[in-house]
Amino acid sequence: MKRFRAWLVRLAGLRPGGRRDRELTDEIEANLQMHIDDNLRSGMPPEQARRHAILKLGGVEPTKEAYRDRGTIPFLENLMRDTRFAIRHLRKNPGFACTAVLVLGVGMSASVAIFAFVDATLIKPLPYRNPAGLVGLFETVQFCPRCPLSYPDYLDWKKLNKVFTAVDAFEGNGLTLRTDSGAEVVGGALVTAGFFKTLGVAPVLGRDFRAGEDSPAAPRTVILSYAAWQKRYAGNAAALGQTVTLNGDPSVIIGVLPQDFHFAATGPAEFWTALHTTSNSCYPQRGCHSLHGLARLRDGVSVQTADANIKLIAGELEKEYPSNRGQGGSVISFTELEVGRIRPILIVLLCGSGLLLLIASVNVTSLVLVRAESRRREMAVRSALGGSRARLAGQFVTEAVVLVAASATLGLVSAKWLMRLLIGLIGADQMAAMPFLYGLSLNLRVLAFAAAISVAAAAVLSIAPAWRSFLPDLRKGLAEGSRGSAGTTWRRFGANLVVLELATAVVLLVGAGLLGKSFYRLLHVDMGMQPDHLATLRIAEPDATRGNNAKVVALAREMISRTASLPGVQSVGISTTLPVHGGNTMWIRVLGHAFHGEHNEVGYREVSSGYFTTLHAKLLRGRYFTEADDASKPPVVIIDRALAEKYFPGENPVGMQMAYSGATSPPMQVVGIVEDIKEGALDETTWPTLYVAFNQDPDDHFSLIVRASNGEQALLPTLAAAIRRIDPGIATFDPRTMRGIIDNTPAAYLHRCSAWLVGGFAFLALLLGTAGLYGVIAYSVSTRTREIGVRMALGAQRGTVYRLILKEAGWLIAAGIAIGLGCSVAAATLLRDLLFGVRSADPEILMGVAVVLGVAALLASYIPARRAASVNPVDALRAE
Amino acid sequence: MNDKTDIWQGTLALMVLKTIESMGPLHGYGIARRIEQTSGNLLSLNYGTLYPALLKLEQEGCIASEWGVSENNRKAKFYKLTRTGRRQLAKEARDWQQATAILARFLSPSGDAA
Numbered sequence: 001m002k003r004f005r006a007w008l009v010r011l012a013g014l015r016p017g018g019r020r021d022r023e024l025t026d027e028i029e030a031n032l033q034m035h036i037d038d039n040l041r042s043g044m045p046p047e048q049a050r051r052h053a054i055l056k057l058g059g060v061e062p063t064k065e066a067y068r069d070r071g072t073i074p075f076l077e078n079l080m081r082d083t084r085f086a087i088r089h090l091r092k093n094p095g096f097a098c099t100a101v102l103v104l105g106v107g108m109s110a111s112v113a114i115f116a117f118v119d120a121t122l123i124k125p126l127p128y129r130n131p132a133g134l135v136g137l138f139e140t141v142q143f144c145p146r147c148p149l150s151y152p153d154y155l156d157w158k159k160l161n162k163v164f165t166a167v168d169a170f171e172g173n174g175l176t177l178r179t180d181s182g183a184e185v186v187g188g189a190l191v192t193a194g195f196f197k198t199l200g201v202a203p204v205l206g207r208d209f210r211a212g213e214d215s216p217a218a219p220r221t222v223i224l225s226y227a228a229w230q231k232r233y234a235g236n237a238a239a240l241g242q243t244v245t246l247n248g249d250p251s252v253i254i255g256v257l258p259q260d261f262h263f264a265a266t267g268p269a270e271f272w273t274a275l276h277t278t279s280n281s282c283y284p285q286r287g288c289h290s291l292h293g294l295a296r297l298r299d300g301v302s303v304q305t306a307d308a309n310i311k312l313i314a315g316e317l318e319k320e321y322p323s324n325r326g327q328g329g330s331v332i333s334f335t336e337l338e339v340g341r342i343r344p345i346l347i348v349l350l351c352g353s354g355l356l357l358l359i360a361s362v363n364v365t366s367l368v369l370v371r372a373e374s375r376r377r378e379m380a381v382r383s384a385l386g387g388s389r390a391r392l393a394g395q396f397v398t399e400a401v402v403l404v405a406a407s408a409t410l411g412l413v414s415a416k417w418l419m420r421l422l423i424g425l426i427g428a429d430q431m432a433a434m435p436f437l438y439g440l441s442l443n444l445r446v447l448a449f450a451a452a453i454s455v456a457a458a459a460v461l462s463i464a465p466a467w468r469s470f471l472p473d474l475r476k477g478l479a480e481g482s483r484g485s486a487g488t489t490w491r492r493f494g495a496n497l498v499v500l501e502l503a504t505a506v507v508l509l510v511g512a513g514l515l516g517k518s519f520y521r522l523l524h525v526d527m528g529m530q531p532d533h534l535a536t537l538r539i540a541e542p543d544a545t546r547g548n549n550a551k552v553v554a555l556a557r558e559m560i561s562r563t564a565s566l567p568g569v570q571s572v573g574i575s576t577t578l579p580v581h582g583g584n585t586m587w588i589r590v591l592g593h594a595f596h597g598e599h600n601e602v603g604y605r606e607v608s609s610g611y612f613t614t615l616h617a618k619l620l621r622g623r624y625f626t627e628a629d630d631a632s633k634p635p636v637v638i639i640d641r642a643l644a645e646k647y648f649p650g651e652n653p654v655g656m657q658m659a660y661s662g663a664t665s666p667p668m669q670v671v672g673i674v675e676d677i678k679e680g681a682l683d684e685t686t687w688p689t690l691y692v693a694f695n696q697d698p699d700d701h702f703s704l705i706v707r708a709s710n711g712e713q714a715l716l717p718t719l720a721a722a723i724r725r726i727d728p729g730i731a732t733f734d735p736r737t738m739r740g741i742i743d744n745t746p747a748a749y750l751h752r753c754s755a756w757l758v759g760g761f762a763f764l765a766l767l768l769g770t771a772g773l774y775g776v777i778a779y780s781v782s783t784r785t786r787e788i789g790v791r792m793a794l795g796a797q798r799g800t801v802y803r804l805i806l807k808e809a810g811w812l813i814a815a816g817i818a819i820g821l822g823c824s825v826a827a828a829t830l831l832r833d834l835l836f837g838v839r840s841a842d843p844e845i846l847m848g849v850a851v852v853l854g855v856a857a858l859l860a861s862y863i864p865a866r867r868a869a870s871v872n873p874v875d876a877l878r879a880e
Numbered sequence: 881m882n883d884k885t886d887i888w889q890g891t892l893a894l895m896v897l898k899t900i901e902s903m904g905p906l907h908g909y910g911i912a913r914r915i916e917q918t919s920g921n922l923l924s925l926n927y928g929t930l931y932p933a934l935l936k937l938e939q940e941g942c943i944a945s946e947w948g949v950s951e952n953n954r955k956a957k958f959y960k961l962t963r964t965g966r967r968q969l970a971k972e973a974r975d976w977q978q979a980t981a982i983l984a985r986f987l988s989p990s991g992d993a994a
Contacts, residue, residue, distance in 0.1 A: 006939035023957075028931070030956040031909035035927075037952055038913075056927050063928030070932040070939075 013072040024067055028060060078391070082398035090402065096371060100364045101406045103768060107360025108411030108453060110353040110761060112442075113418040115449045118346050120440040121339050127260050129200020134334035135303060136265075137167070137293025137310065139327050141601060143687070146330065149291045151283040153317060157293065157329070160313045163306040164295040166198040169275065171291050172266030174701075174733070176540045178245035182728030185540050186228075188246065189269035190279070196223075198296050199263075205229075206240045206255030214274040220251035221274055226259040228270035246271060248543040249279070262435030264338050265292060287323035287587070287662075294334070307331040326599050341746070342434065344833050345754050351830070352508060352761045359504045359768045361457050364403070365464050366497045366772060370779055372396070372465035393466040400462035408454045415450075416442055425753070429744050494776045498769075499816045505762070505769035506820020506853055507827050512762035513845035514831055514838055515755040521837035522751050523742070528677035529579065529615035534705060534738035535712040536578055537719050541700040542729030549631065552698045555727070557627075560608065562722050563706055568715060570707040573611035576699045579738070580745055582680045587661035588690060590647050597661070602643055603679055603689035606697050612638075612674055614707045620644075622654040622672030630695040635668040640676045643688035668692075683747040683836045705738075712737045747836070754834060766853065769816070770860040777809050778864040788868050789876025801869040809861030816857070817850050824849075892933050893942075894976060897969040900943060900961050907948075907956040908934060934959060942968050 013020065032053050039049035057063060090097040125131050137157065138146040149157070149169065158167040168191065175188030193209040202208060203223060213221055222244065224233075233239035243250045251273060263269070275283075282288040297306055307330060314329035379392055419440060423431070431437060539559070545551035556574060564572045577583035586604040589595040609625040611617075620641060629636050637658065644653050657667040680686045694702070704723075708715050716735035723732050742748060781788075788801055828840035838845075899914045900906055906914070911934075912927045937943045942965035948958040961969070 003940070005941055006936065009939040024931070026955075027908065027957045030950075030954055031907060031927070033954055034907070034909045034950060034952070034956065037954075058926040058928035063931055066928065066932045067935060070935045 007073075010071065010073050011076075020071055021064075021068070024064060028057070028063060032057060032060075078394070079398065082395055083402060085395070086399040086402045089399065093371070096367060097403070097406075100367055100403055101410060103360045104364050104404065104407035104457060105410030105414065106764060107353075107357035108407055108450065108457075109414040109418055110764075111350075111357045111453060112411055112415035112446060112450045113422065114346070114349045114353040114757075116415065116419055116440055116442060116446045117422070117437070118350055119443070119445050119449075120437055121342060121346055121434070123445060124436070124439050126335060126338060126436065127201070127258075127262065128334075131335055132333075133297045134199070135164075135295050135297060135306060135331050136334050136337045137295055138330045138332065139289060139314070140330045141326055141328075141599065143601075146332070148289040149293050150286050150289045150323075151277060151291060152286040153314075153324070154291055154293060156317055157310060157313055160316075161295075161306075161309055163298055163301045163309045165298050166194055167293060167295040168192045168195040168198045169291040169293055170195055170266060171275070172269060174538075174540070175246045175271055175273070176248070176543070176731050177271070178248075178543075182724065183540070183542060183731040185538070185731040185733040186271060187267055187269045188271040188273065189263075189266040190273055190275040192275050195294065196257075198294055201258065201261055203255035204258045205237060206253070208255060209274050214276060216276055216278045218274070218276075220246075220249050220276070221254045222246065222251040223255040223257060223272040224253060225257050225268075225270050225272070226261065227268075229256045232270075244271070246273060247279070248546065260439075262438065264433060264435050268432045268435070285323075286321055295331075303331055303333050322597055325597060338436065342750070345750055348511070348754060348831060348834065349757055351827075352511060352758045355504050355508050356761045356765055356768075357453065357457075359501050359765050359772075361460055362497050362501050362504075363768045363772045363775075364457075365460055366494050366775060368400070368403075368461055368465050369494065369497075370775070393462075396466040397458075397462040400458045403461060404454050404458040407457070408450060412442065412447075412450060427744070430746075430749050433746065494779065495812055498772050498776045498812050499819065501769040501772045502813065502816025502853065502857065503820035503823060505765040506817055506849055507824045508758065508762035508765040509849040509853060510821070510824035510828060510845060511831060512755065512759040513849055514828060514835060514840065514842060515751065515758050517842065517845060518835045518838045519748075519751040519755040522682050522748060525678065525682055525837070526676075527579070527742075528675050529617050531579075531738040531742055533708050533710065533712050534615070535708055535715045535719060536706070536734075536736055536738060536741065537704045537716070537723070537732055538578075538734040539702055539704060539723065540731040540733070542727055542731075544729065546700045549698050552700050553630070553695050555730075556608070556694065556698065556702070558726055559704065559723055559730075560610065562726060563704060563719060566715070566718060566722055568708050568711060570709055571610050571614045572707075573614035573705045574606075574608035574694050574702050575611050575705060576606045576694075576702050577679075578703045578705070578741065579615070579677055579679050580682060580742055585687070586690060588647070588658055589661050591657040591659060591667055593647075595661075600647065600661070601687075602647075603687040604692065605679070605689070606692045606694045606699055606702070608694045611691075611705065614705050615677065616707075617677055618675035620673040620675055621652070622670070624672055624674075625691075625693045625695075627695070629693040633696070635666060635696050636671045636693055637668045638672040638674055638691040639670055640674050640686075640689045640691075642676050642686060643690060644673050646688050681747050682742070682745055751834075751836065766856060769853070770856045773809065773812060773857050774860040774863065776812070777805065777861045778867075780808060781805060781864045781868045784868070785871055785876050788871050789873040792871065792873040793877060798869040801871075802865050805865035805868050806858070806861060809858070809865070813854055813857040813861075817853055820853075821846055821850065891976075892929070893937060894969070894972045896930070896933060896937060897942060897961065897965055898973070900959055901966070901969055905948070905958040905960040907950060907958050909956075910950075911959070937965070940968075941965075 035053035035056065036046075036049045039052055040046065044052065054060065126134075128134060136146075137149060137154075139149050139153065141147055148171075151169070154167070154169045158164075161167065170189055170191040172187075172189050174185045177184045177186045191209075191214075193211055193214040196202070196208050204226070206223070209221065209223070212218060224239065229235060229239060233242075239253055239256070242253050244253065245251070251271075257272070277283040280290070282290050295306075297303070310329035310331050314324070314327060318324045318327055382392060383389070419442075423437065423440065426434075426437070541552055541555055545555050560572045560574065563569060582603075584604050585601045587599050588602055589598075589600060607625070609627050609629070612619065612624050622638070625636065625638065639653060647653075647658075648656065653670045653673060656670050658670060659665040659667050674691070676686050677689070678686055679689050704719070706712070706715065706719060716737070720732045720735055723730055736744075743752070788796075788804075791804075792801065824846070825841050832840045895915050895918075896911055899911050899918070903910070903914060908930055909927070912925055912930050916923060916925055934943070934945075938945060938959075941962060943959045944962050945957050945959050947955060950956045
């Protein structure tokens with residue numbers, strides 16, 4: 001305590017100001033006088049009295065110094081003096097200071113911002129109790145490693161497993177909410193009663209589902225998300241106990257979820273209802289797969305053990321039920337499910353920003369080194385005057401710390417800004433799929449990361465010049481002046497740094513090139529349709545028509561004819577699922593082919609007569625559906641080329657019959673073959689797809705697809721208004737253009753993000769790398785002015801001087817590019833999983849990068865070369 | 881001069897505290913003189929070393945200082961003991977006596993070294 005108090009007082013003593021000094025002088029003077037008085041009184045002559053007193057004191061100045069050291073903390077006082085000196089020094093070189101701070105700040109801000117994303121995604125735990133113990137359950141079939149479960153399979157897994165403490169099921173689903181003005185489709189989720197207990201999430205208000213609340217007999221209950229509670233009930237506790245009508249069923253609100261709760265797998269659900277097996281015709285069927293499994297591992301059970309157990313159970317079910325043929329099971333860590341897709345991209349981005357930071361630090365290091373070089377004299381003088389090496393090195397450290405502190409401040413502020421910008425670019429749709437990004441912030445972990453890179457940068461920036469300065473003996477600095485051997489050593493050292501910079505820039509450029517090309521390929525993948533000028537709107541028919549096929553068809557026809565008559569509309573089609581969305585599958589068999597109950601799984605959608613013409617699809621054979629293909633006629637289907645090739649090899653399918661694999665399925669006649677349409681994800685091969693006539697097998701949920709002559713974006717609100725004029729009970733949602741849909745698919749989105757970000761890093765790296773090269777060449781020219789002057793005086797032509805300088809630059813550029821290309825081939829394997837339609841060692845990209853960097857670098861070295869060539873030999877020689 | 885003992889590390893503070901306690905508020909020179917006198921002129925005290933020691937004690941809160949006028953009418957800084965200082969003095973004196981007593985036992989010829 002006493003010691004602490006003393007430190008505090010000494011710390012306070014660091015405050016500049018001479019009051020204490022003056023007081024000490026007074027005190028010593030007074031005491032000295034008393035001593036002299038005493039000596040005089042004892043009979044000494046005045047001269048001796050004074051001498052004796054001072055001797056006894058041990059000297060006035062040493063006393064003062066000892067006192068001062070005790071009064072403050074000498075180390076800190078030196079530090080403050082060094083800091084003030086460093087700041088003054090930097091202020092006198094604003095060009096150097098601004099460049100260094102800006103360059104380093106940019107590098108830091110990119111790294112910190114990307115790390116914040118990494119933190120929010122990969123480091124921050126999901127908002128569930130012990131998220132490491134949560135797993136997702138899937139059924140697997142060939143081509144589909146993570147397929148949904150059927151309800152009966154879920155029940156069997158739950159009963160038979162020996163590895164979980166709890167198993168639950170859920171399904172994200174749009175729900176039609178009855179409102180005062182009609183109907184609205186809202187984000188919803190159906191969950192089994194134990195779902196939130198398994199997650200370890202408790203409602204902030206009201207209660208959780210009780211066991212058995214998901215049984216058919218139980219009254220319907222619903223839990224609100226926090227956002228829905230705020231938005232629809234203004235956060236009023238009176239919401240509890242109120243009744244809402246969802247999909248026609250009145251349900252009582254029993255609870256509200258916590259604010260930070262998110263669950264990416266269902267999308268942003270506002271209403272969480274207990275799953276009732278009666279609410280969906282799919283649930284009772286073992287062959288109908290719509291549910292996702294969620295389970296909590298028993299203590300000590302690994303994901304692998306659980307996976308083996310589930311595979312065993314799936315194997316038994318496979319033997320027992322024909323519908324389970326070819327179906328396995330799979331257990332995957334839940335964290336992996338939520339963030340697994342974005343992890344490789346984040347890692348690539350983190351590496352990219354790290355490389356940018358590396359280039360930035362190398363660049364600033366070489367700036368600092370050039371300055372240290374020009375300060376050799378100053379250092380030599382200070383050393384000769386008795387400055388210890390530690391003290392001189394301390395000066396470099398202090399300057400580096402001041403520089404880095406300024407850069408880090410700039411970096412943090414701009415990182416905050418950059419993060420906001422990136423979140424803005426992500427858009428609402430993608431945020432819904434990555435809700436963990438809402439947790440993005442400059443938290444302690446991110447600040448610790450920033451501190452760590454700052455310390456590393458400060459270390460590099462202080463060690464490099466200190467080491468360089470002490471390498472040859474300091475006194476040489478005095479003897480030699482600013483030229484001579486030191487210049488050449490520096491040139492060699494700086495050259496190495498530039499090669500490092502250029503090579504890093506090459507790696508980033510190659511990465512950006514590969515991602516960019518891959519993105520281009522993805523957007524230009526053959527869609528089998530023309531996605532421009534298409535507007536789409538999703539529709540949920542009202543409760544009144546639900547379940548009545550004739551009424552559903554009649555209303556759909558009404559909608560088609562109303563929208564077709566809107567101005568600017570060329571044609572209108574309907575599909576149960578939009579292109580690029582994947583969708584349902586069915587098991588089929590071809591009549592007349594041998595069939596032993598195999599699961600011939602094909603994509604499946606119900607489409608109207610106008611679907612193919614609206615998309616501008618390409619008919620290969622036969623015909624499209626017509627309005628005459630309705631319930632009164634025998635069923636007809638259209639198949640795509642993939643299905644034709646897989647299930648009708650060497651045959652003409654048109655006119656042949658097929659059926660679903662169930663025994664009661666009526667035969668369906670193939671009337672046409674269409675070129676493959678991209679019905680699934682852009683980066684995946686499309687499944688063979690079966691198209692059924694909507695009028696023969698309608699659905700009360702579908703999408704309208706409208707081809708506009710122009711201005712499809714502006715058409716969207718008109719479209720929704722026109723539909724609701726028919727019947728306000730029709731819920732319309734998700735108005736989007738087909739281009740918008742394609743651009744926002746996860747594949748396109750993730751590609752675009754990574755391509756742009758890495759592109760940005762690469763651009764900055766190119767800028768910094770060439771600037772670094774310029775610096776080295778310019779410095780080299782400035783130290784060789786005299787040599788060039790001599791050469792020219794002896795008759796060297798301008799061309800020779802150009803060649804001299806450009807040859808020096810050329811070597812550096814060639815080395816940088818060669819090393820960079822070598823490294824990027826290795827680094828590109830890291831990118832392999834992210835690339836689409838591009839090889840990791842793409843010769844076009846490698847060549848392109850070499851050319852771009854080569855040209856930029858040559859331009860950068862041309863400027864100093866020109867300066868060298870325009871040296872006036874007389875001036876150069878006279879200057880010596 | 882040479883046969884005078886240099887002051888032991890850490891004991892100067894104790895001497896200063898004890899001196900101020902017995903003499904009342906005193907200036908630096910007075911303290912130095914008093915220490916020399918008390919030691920029977922056996923200690924060689926460099927008066928300059930006293931000032932950092934006084935500053936340290938003041939920083940620790942053991943003594944307080946104020947400007948006053950000396951016996952022969954000179955303006956001087958006077959140091960006096962604080963409550964903390966009094967406690968500190970008691971404690972250090974006790975510790976010191978204990979230490980010397982132990983050492984004395986070892987060194988006394990009649991002592992039982994076993």
